[in-house]
Amino acid sequence: MTSFSAQVAQNQFLAQGADLVHAVMSVTSGSATAAAGLASAGTGKAGQTLVEAIIVDCSGSMDGEKIVQTRQAVNKAIDLLRDDAWFCVIAGSAAGKLLMPLSQATAKNRLAAEQAVRHLGASGGTAMATWLRTALVEFRKMPDGIHHALLLTDGKDEGERESTLEAALAECEGHFQCDARGVGTDWEPAQLRKISAKLLGTLDIIPNPNEIEADFRRVIESAMGKSVSNVSLRLWTPLGAKVEFCRLVYPEQFDLTNRAVVDPKTPQIRDYPTGAWGEEKRDYHMAIRITPGKVGQRMCAGRVSLVINERGQETKVAESMILATWTDDESQSALIHPAVAHYTGQVELATAIQQGLKAREQGDEARATQLLGRAVQIAATSNPDTMKLLRKVVEVEDERQGTVKLRRDVKKEDEFALDTRSTKTARVQRPT
Amino acid sequence: MICPSCGVDQINEARFCEDCGSSLSAPASGGGAASAAADPTACSQCGAGPGAIGADGFCTTCGHERVDTSRNRVEIAISPQLAGISDIGLKHFRNEDALAIVGGPGGEALVVCDGVSRSQNPDMASAAGVNAALEALRGAIACPSANHTHDLVTAALDAARNAVHAVPVVQGVDADPPESTIVVALRRGRGVSLGWVGDSRAYFILPDDARQCTVDHSWVNEVVASGKISLAEALLSPLAHALTRSLGGPPNSSEEPSQLDFDLPPGPSCLVVCSDGLWNYLPDAASLAALVRAQPAEADALARARALVEFARDRGGRDNITAAVLMV
Numbered sequence: 001m002t003s004f005s006a007q008v009a010q011n012q013f014l015a016q017g018a019d020l021v022h023a024v025m026s027v028t029s030g031s032a033t034a035a036a037g038l039a040s041a042g043t044g045k046a047g048q049t050l051v052e053a054i055i056v057d058c059s060g061s062m063d064g065e066k067i068v069q070t071r072q073a074v075n076k077a078i079d080l081l082r083d084d085a086w087f088c089v090i091a092g093s094a095a096g097k098l099l100m101p102l103s104q105a106t107a108k109n110r111l112a113a114e115q116a117v118r119h120l121g122a123s124g125g126t127a128m129a130t131w132l133r134t135a136l137v138e139f140r141k142m143p144d145g146i147h148h149a150l151l152l153t154d155g156k157d158e159g160e161r162e163s164t165l166e167a168a169l170a171e172c173e174g175h176f177q178c179d180a181r182g183v184g185t186d187w188e189p190a191q192l193r194k195i196s197a198k199l200l201g202t203l204d205i206i207p208n209p210n211e212i213e214a215d216f217r218r219v220i221e222s223a224m225g226k227s228v229s230n231v232s233l234r235l236w237t238p239l240g241a242k243v244e245f246c247r248l249v250y251p252e253q254f255d256l257t258n259r260a261v262v263d264p265k266t267p268q269i270r271d272y273p274t275g276a277w278g279e280e281k282r283d284y285h286m287a288i289r290i291t292p293g294k295v296g297q298r299m300c301a302g303r304v305s306l307v308i309n310e311r312g313q314e315t316k317v318a319e320s321m322i323l324a325t326w327t328d329d330e331s332q333s334a335l336i337h338p339a340v341a342h343y344t345g346q347v348e349l350a351t352a353i354q355q356g357l358k359a360r361e362q363g364d365e366a367r368a369t370q371l372l373g374r375a376v377q378i379a380a381t382s383n384p385d386t387m388k389l390l391r392k393v394v395e396v397e398d399e400r401q402g403t404v405k406l407r408r409d410v411k412k413e414d415e416f417a418l419d420t421r422s423t424k425t426a427r428v429q430r431p432t
Numbered sequence: 433m434i435c436p437s438c439g440v441d442q443i444n445e446a447r448f449c450e451d452c453g454s455s456l457s458a459p460a461s462g463g464g465a466a467s468a469a470a471d472p473t474a475c476s477q478c479g480a481g482p483g484a485i486g487a488d489g490f491c492t493t494c495g496h497e498r499v500d501t502s503r504n505r506v507e508i509a510i511s512p513q514l515a516g517i518s519d520i521g522l523k524h525f526r527n528e529d530a531l532a533i534v535g536g537p538g539g540e541a542l543v544v545c546d547g548v549s550r551s552q553n554p555d556m557a558s559a560a561g562v563n564a565a566l567e568a569l570r571g572a573i574a575c576p577s578a579n580h581t582h583d584l585v586t587a588a589l590d591a592a593r594n595a596v597h598a599v600p601v602v603q604g605v606d607a608d609p610p611e612s613t614i615v616v617a618l619r620r621g622r623g624v625s626l627g628w629v630g631d632s633r634a635y636f637i638l639p640d641d642a643r644q645c646t647v648d649h650s651w652v653n654e655v656v657a658s659g660k661i662s663l664a665e666a667l668l669s670p671l672a673h674a675l676t677r678s679l680g681g682p683p684n685s686s687e688e689p690s691q692l693d694f695d696l697p698p699g700p701s702c703l704v705v706c707s708d709g710l711w712n713y714l715p716d717a718a719s720l721a722a723l724v725r726a727q728p729a730e731a732d733a734l735a736r737a738r739a740l741v742e743f744a745r746d747r748g749g750r751d752n753i754t755a756a757v758l759m760v
Contacts, residue, residue, distance in 0.1 A: 238495030297525035
């Protein structure tokens with residue numbers, strides 16, 4: 001059974017006339033069965049069953065080392081599954097071919113899958129929409145599990161229109177999560193990000209085929225760590241308020257603003273999808289615009305909670321309040337809460353990297369230098385991992401000023417790594 | 433539907449004005465406040481209810497905190513010689529000042545508390561403070577005893593401090609615990625005992641003289657007393673009037689009261705106790721005394737208190753304003 005606890009960090013004080021309230025909600029989930037008030041917040045079992053779809057690119061470009069390593073990685077991934085898990089394997093090319101239909105991970109079925117995977121060949125095009133749709137059909141066979149897909153590709157989605165992929169993603173949204181992986185550097189980060197973002201998954205580069213197995217292991221272990229799916233972040237706001245934004249800001253930066261589900265009968269309540277949870281910590285940053293009050297007035301600018309949906313049953317947990325208090329004391333209203341400041345910086349960092357890399361690709365060196373310089377300036381004090389990746393793309397002259405020179409000899413995989421991992425954030429340092 | 437406050441036409445279902453935020457379902461003037469006060473579970477801000485106010489005191493429709501609008505203007509007249517007024521002022525949303533007055537065979541007591549806005553539940557802190565002080569003094573006012581007025585004031589300040597500490601604290605909210613100033617004045621015969629914590633004040637007015645009896649527990653006074661800088665320099669600091677002592681507030685902050693006892697001279701005199709919402713507009717005792725004396729000879733204590741409060745409102749009423757007057 002999964003328990004949730006949450007804490008809201010904010011400066012509730014607003015200057016006269018100010019109308020924007022920021023708050024960071026930190027959520028910790030764990031498997032504390034004894035947690036009070038959570039008796040109904042679980043399945044009664046250790047957790048929900050994992051239903052895993054392994055989708056691998058088998059287009060012509062995968063031929064050679066890539067397909068050999070992929071076969072091995074798929075077999076290892078299936079080995080890792082618990083006996084009660086269910087899985088399917090989809091070979092992707094111009095169509096999504098069901099190599100192994102949805103089956104329980106019994107010894108017999110594992111063996112059958114291994115034999116099917118042995119014949120995994122590489123030929124044909126890349127039409128990811130068909131792959132995803134094939135997975136969706138399989139997931140629908142087991143509506144109650146934790147639905148997770150792992151998609152590996154080495155190239156661009158070329159066999160179909162962009163709108164075809166978007167339509168398929170719209171169908172799949174809410175039915176399963178998907179971690180997307182690109183092997184080598186012939187794929188397009190922006191395109192795979194579209195998939196991972198819509199399907200609430202992660203995105204990463206696998207620079208060399210011999211690293212596929214290790215990456216699959218991490219993905220499967222993380223998927224097996226999830227114990228509850230279909231969790232929403234619920235935000236109640238006062239009548240007339242506007243949610244300026246709602247973002248996941250740790251461990252990744254992810255904008256949920258336009259993902260809210262609103263029941264027209266309760267227009268003040270927005271449910272943002274958060275996917276499945278295991279034992280983990282996540283931070284969400286939200287900004288709510290409200291009608292300004294008078295000095296001394298206090299307002300509940302938001303109530304934020306997590307809602308677990310199980311077979312139509314809703315359980316609301318870990319509710320916290322976001323407050324607004326108007327003051328004429330500038331020393332109070334001028335303060336920006338450290339968590340809000342930190343995550344605002346992390347989002348700017350990711351944006352600067354993505355736009356900087358794009359400018360660099362388009363040959364706009366001045367803009368690329370300026371944007372990546374700004375990224376260095378932020379990362380230097382707040383995100384050592386991203387700083388390391390940045391150093392491979394730019395030469396840092398002065399990290400405090402953000403002065404950099406673009407490197408001439410950047411490896412494509414370093415550029416991809418910086419791009420795909422730009423959304424990974426560092427956690428705000430808590431005062432001890 | 434036309435918003436009664438700003439006149440902008442609103443969509444039909446709107447319950448409060450999209451343009452100025454005023455309630456569309458309650459009248460714009462005092463009528464709405466009065467009906468909201470009648471049902472404590474209805475919202476005085478957006479008109480929702482009954483039952484709209486949740487257990488935590490916030491409206492489940494508009495999010496505003498419940499406000500006790502009955503405290504917006506409080507006038508208490510015990511006798512023609514003893515009265516006081518507490519007023520919300522013009523800029524603040526609720527009245528966080530509180531006032532209590534009692535008179536009897538054992539003398540008169542006047543108590544003013546000013547809840548510190550940045551703390552939690554400052555309105556509850558000030559109300560708890562005056563009520564506890566009043567209860568502590570009530571017996572001695574109703575029935576004269578041998579107790580010294582000085583000790584009675586000490587006991588009243590103690591009771592007020594304990595009451596402020598007992599005000600509920602909302603967990604997980606980024607604000608100091610409830611906090612309030614206090615000033616207590618007790619007269620018995622010619623003897624006057626004062627006690628205070630913070631910057632609420634007591635003044636003593638004679639026909640030809642006037643004095644501020646209390647010394648604010650403020651940064652300016654402490655720093656000038658320490659001899660480090662001059663008064664003129666200290667007054668330039670944005671910290672000048674920052675409180676250095678109060679009841680409640682953050683752990684380890686000073687709550688130490690000051691007390692002063694004196695005898696009234698023969699002849700008519702007047703005591704005024706007030707919050708900073710008044711004295712901010714009347715910087716010295718002479719200007720405050722002039723305003724009290726400017727009233728007609730037959731004016732009672734309530735009329736004089738009203739003159740003081742209206743003066744502060746006319747000057748802008750930036751803070752809550754409370755003034756109590758005892759004419760001897």
